Amino acid sequence: MKERILIGKEQQIRFRLNGSQNAEVLCDMTRPLGTLLINFERDTDRDWNLYGLSPLRQALHSNRWKQPELEQAASGFLWGKYLSNDPLKMYVAFRIWNSYLLAREPRDRNTACDRFMDKMNRNSQPERIYGLAVSAE
16 A cells, blocks of 8 residues: 655645646655654654744744844754655645744734644644645545
């Protein structure tokens, strides 16, 4: 059995699943079933937390002048993970950055930060991410 991992906009994923090679997806990979779960990256040295999440959390609590420096620190780390060509790292890096950008919009920064961190806590559960990847197929 195999698992197929597609990352992209839902409509583009549907086009790819229907056979269109011109559909714009970020990742289309087929591997042995369970590879995503087996290779789930545990953050034992806390790099994801220290270099990916923490600067963005601080940015949500800082003034607008300090934000770019914190955002650049996190984006460098997340960009490296995204370029790893590992679909799980790509997905999580994308989700972190996208969730942060959405969290920046509301004026109530504390509520926005809480909502951002709640979403990120959900990303740390392998069965949840695996379920998302499988359901996309």
